[in-house]
Amino acid sequence: MAKTNAELQQIATQVRRDILRMVCMAKSGHPGGSMSSTDILTALYFNEMQQDPATWRRDGKGQDIFILSAGHMTPVYYSILARNGYFPVSELASFRQMGTRLQGHPSVRKNLPGIFQASGSLGQGLSAAAGAALGKKLDKDDNFVWCLCGDGESEEGQIWEAGMFAVFHKLDNLIAMTDWNGKQIDGPVEEVAGEGDLAAKWEAWGWRVIVADGHDFDSIQQAFALAKAGKGSGVPTMILFKSEMGHGVDFMAGTHKWHGSVPKPEQLEDALKQLGETPLGDF
Amino acid sequence: MKKYTDTGKKDTRSGFGAGLLIAGKADERIVALTADLKGSLKMDAFAKEFPERFFQCGIAEANMVGAAAGLALTGKIPFIGSFAEFVTGRVYDQIRQEVSYGKTNVKIASSHAGITLGEDGATHQTMEDIALMRALPEMVVINPCDYNQTVQATLAAAKYEGPVYLRFGRPSVPNFTPEDEPFVIGKAIVLNEGSDVTLIACGHTVWESLLAAEALEAEGIKAEVINMATIKPLDEEAIIKSAKKTGAVVVSEEHNLAGGLGEAVSAVLARECPTPMVFVNGQDKFGQSGTPSALMAAYGLDAPHIAEAAKKAIAKK
Numbered sequence: 001m002a003k004t005n006a007e008l009q010q011i012a013t014q015v016r017r018d019i020l021r022m023v024c025m026a027k028s029g030h031p032g033g034s035m036s037s038t039d040i041l042t043a044l045y046f047n048e049m050q051q052d053p054a055t056w057r058r059d060g061k062g063q064d065i066f067i068l069s070a071g072h073m074t075p076v077y078y079s080i081l082a083r084n085g086y087f088p089v090s091e092l093a094s095f096r097q098m099g100t101r102l103q104g105h106p107s108v109r110k111n112l113p114g115i116f117q118a119s120g121s122l123g124q125g126l127s128a129a130a131g132a133a134l135g136k137k138l139d140k141d142d143n144f145v146w147c148l149c150g151d152g153e154s155e156e157g158q159i160w161e162a163g164m165f166a167v168f169h170k171l172d173n174l175i176a177m178t179d180w181n182g183k184q185i186d187g188p189v190e191e192v193a194g195e196g197d198l199a200a201k202w203e204a205w206g207w208r209v210i211v212a213d214g215h216d217f218d219s220i221q222q223a224f225a226l227a228k229a230g231k232g233s234g235v236p237t238m239i240l241f242k243s244e245m246g247h248g249v250d251f252m253a254g255t256h257k258w259h260g261s262v263p264k265p266e267q268l269e270d271a272l273k274q275l276g277e278t279p280l281g282d283f
Numbered sequence: 284m285k286k287y288t289d290t291g292k293k294d295t296r297s298g299f300g301a302g303l304l305i306a307g308k309a310d311e312r313i314v315a316l317t318a319d320l321k322g323s324l325k326m327d328a329f330a331k332e333f334p335e336r337f338f339q340c341g342i343a344e345a346n347m348v349g350a351a352a353g354l355a356l357t358g359k360i361p362f363i364g365s366f367a368e369f370v371t372g373r374v375y376d377q378i379r380q381e382v383s384y385g386k387t388n389v390k391i392a393s394s395h396a397g398i399t400l401g402e403d404g405a406t407h408q409t410m411e412d413i414a415l416m417r418a419l420p421e422m423v424v425i426n427p428c429d430y431n432q433t434v435q436a437t438l439a440a441a442k443y444e445g446p447v448y449l450r451f452g453r454p455s456v457p458n459f460t461p462e463d464e465p466f467v468i469g470k471a472i473v474l475n476e477g478s479d480v481t482l483i484a485c486g487h488t489v490w491e492s493l494l495a496a497e498a499l500e501a502e503g504i505k506a507e508v509i510n511m512a513t514i515k516p517l518d519e520e521a522i523i524k525s526a527k528k529t530g531a532v533v534v535s536e537e538h539n540l541a542g543g544l545g546e547a548v549s550a551v552l553a554r555e556c557p558t559p560m561v562f563v564n565g566q567d568k569f570g571q572s573g574t575p576s577a578l579m580a581a582y583g584l585d586a587p588h589i590a591e592a593a594k595k596a597i598a599k600k
Contacts, residue, residue, distance in 0.1 A: 059358045067353075108386050117356060118385040121376055127346040128381055131353020131361075134338065138314070139357065158377070161346035169338065 002047050005217040011083060012042040014280040016248045017272060018079035018092055021282060024268045026096035029104070032258035033150060034076035036181040036214065036243040041080045041148070043220045050143050053085040056113050064143045065132050067117050069125020069159075070150035070179065071105040072260070078102050083280070086114035092283040123156025125149065126176055130166045133174040133236075144228065147176045152184030155193045160205065167206040170234040175227045176207075178238065179214065181245040183256035202238045214241030249274050284500050285475045287493055289457035293430035295486075296394045296451050300325025301430075302437025303362055303392075307333055310360065313441060316351055317364045318344045323453075324364035324394050348374045348389070352381035355388045360441060363389060367396035367450060368409035375415055382446045383419040390440045391416075395453040396426070397537030398565060398582055399487055399575035408570035414542020416448040417515050423468060424515040426450040426536075426544075428489035430458040432512060435466035443468055450486065452537075454575040457490045460510075469513050471521035477507035480593045481525040481532045485511050485544050488535035488563070491579070494586035499593055506593055514544050519551045526558040531596035535563035535589050537579075559599030561592040 003011070015038050023029035045051070050064040068077050075095070082089045087101070094100040101110040105120030116132070119125045129147035136143060149159065166174050178198060186192045202209045208230050212223035220241070227237040245259065246252030249271040252263075263271055307313045307329050314336040315329050321339065330337040340347040344365055351361035363370065370393050371378070382389045393412060400408045416424050423443065427436040433451050440447040460472075474489070475496055482492040489510045496506035507525050511518065526532050532552065534545035545562040552558045565582055579585045 059356060061358070065356070107384075109384070117352065117387075118380060121380045124345075124349050124377060124380055127349020127377075128353040128356065128385075130346070131350035132356050133353070134350065135354045135357025135359050138335070138354075138359065141357075145353075158343075158345040158349065161341075161343035162349065164343065165340060165346050165350060168341070 008217050010278050012038050014278040015079045019075040022075050022095040023262045030072040030260045032245040034073045035247050036245045037179040039215050045080050048224045065145045067125045067129045067147045070153050071120030081114040089283045122153040123158040126162035130162050133171040145174050149178045151180045163205045166236040171236045172233050174236040176238045178240050180240045181243045183245040185259045208235050208237040210239045214243030287459040292455040293458045294455045295433040297325045298430040298433025302434040304328045306441035312360045314359045315362045318347045344369050344374050345377050348377035349381050351389045352387040362392050364392040367393040367412045371412040371415045391448045393450045396450045398570045398578045399454045401575045402572050404572040405569040410539040410565040413538045423447040426486040427512045431462050432460045439466040469516040471518035472510040475508040477505035479505045481507045481529045483509045483511050483534045491586045495589035498590045522551050523555050530600050532560045533592045533596050539565045561596040563592050
């Protein structure tokens with residue numbers, strides 16, 4: 001049964017708590033982008049994706065496939081997977097520690113359920129997602145392939161190679177999403193690389209483009225429905241989610257400074273107070 | 284010495300094309316991708332027979348590697364084809380992340396490798412690709428010597444579960460290995476037994492080594508010739524056994540010294556039984572325009588140079 005917006009909000013709050021506690025325990029990691037994409041991935045995994053932790057397999061047969069192209073967003077990814085039942089929530093405490101299955105960037109070599117492909121070297125996930133979408137077409141498997149990219153990441157040329165390939169091969173079972181938070185590690189995207197209007201660029205590339213509010217569950221889920229309605233059009237869909245880096249904590253929001261930085265203990269305390277506790281409980 | 288007959292010159296890339304078609308008929312999981320080099324890679328027959336399993340990627344190699352990884356993720360067995368330089372150096376990180384670290388069952392079909400690419404010159408002539416692929420954990424690296432062996436190596440790569448780098452070339456070269464000899468990954472083939480010196484080679488220098496052995500025989504020198512078509516995993520046992528027997532080793536390859544077969548063999552011998560060695564390779568240079576045979580001679584990779592290297596190795600004993 002679909003979760004209500006209030007239920008999704010509760011999960012998202014808990015996921016943001018997880019993200020902050022994970023990076024603080026590991027004393028490393030990327031909280032900023034994780035917090036801007038939290039609501040998107042919460043809605044995707046808890047309400048939208050055809051997936052089941054109990055029967056998950058890497059080849060994704062009979063289920064949706066998700067590829068995190070912006071691989072540094074592991075804090076949100078691992079929390080979402082754990083909260084969804086892919087592995088024990090308690091394992092989040094091992095994030096980035098020696099011997100962990102929760103590597104700094106997603107690994108397929110640690111037997112961690114839910115991870116379809118290694119990622120982290122930016123700009124590559126959309127190609128793998130396109131290939132997987134092609135594989136599903138060959139198998140006449142009606143499920144979707146989802147891919148989350150960063151806007152900073154989209155400075156990589158390979159993203160645009162994949163964009164051309166997906167249109168040419170008519171991959172209407174591919175739904176790409178961009179966490180359009182406007183920030184990257186060195187500063188605002190417009191000051192680092194002048195990426196320009198992503199919507200106009202993807203439209204020019206021949207994609208169906210949907211722009212949505214990445215922090216509004218109605219907007220997010222309407223975008224998903226609209227994207228899925230593109231099946232049969234022969235055209236891939238890109239959802240550009242307008243979002244805010246560090247969303248949910250006042251001193252982290254809207255700045256690039258928390259892309260890959262870790263709050264101090266007193267800052268963590270402040271942040272957790274702002275987010276508030278949830279009945280789901282911390283790991 | 285054992286006699287080998289050239290049954291008619293053929294290019295090894297055509298061996299790949301033929302092998303791909305056979306493999307594709309035997310296993311419907313096999314798919315093929317190219318970055319605008321379908322004709323050069325001899326993938327036309329596969330593309331014609333299986334249009335729904337052939338994917339043109341355009342001149343966008345990085346995406347081709349990623350797309351192949353995605354196809355492999357869903358259970359397909361993708362062969363990606365391009366020139367050696369563009370399917371290694373240009374996309375090293377993509378191969379490392381998506382194929383190698385990502386553990387996807389992708390086969391990298393690498394044509395026009397080495398100096399014998401010829402007239403296009405140094406931009407296209409990679410003599411560094413073996414080094415790059417050898418450096419990747421678990422990557423299988425194969426460089427067959429002629430058309431027949433390339434057909435068989437392609438079939439072996441298709442059956443092997445895991446990433447394979449399959450290297451072959453552009454020019455027509457003697458075709459002399461048995462048509463029906465199954466390729467065993469990681470197994471060296473002793474083409475000729477000898478007691479004075481061991482000539483280890485891969486790819487196009489295997490035939491040159493046989494010619495060198497013939498010339499040496501005329502001078503009373505018995506050369507053992509080993510076709511080391513699998514560079515990784517390396518058949519260490521075969522190397523040690525032969526080196527202990529002959530006491531002198533020459534390794535020839537259409538590749539630079541750094542990271543190539545020669546260094547791989549020397550690492551085994553240094554560890555297990557230090558043996559005088561001489562290396563025949565592109566040394567530390569870029570190529571240039573010219574015909575394949577002129578380039579092989581100019582870069583010291585042909586039979587006369589290998590024979591001379593053999594004498595130098597023997598003199599070091």
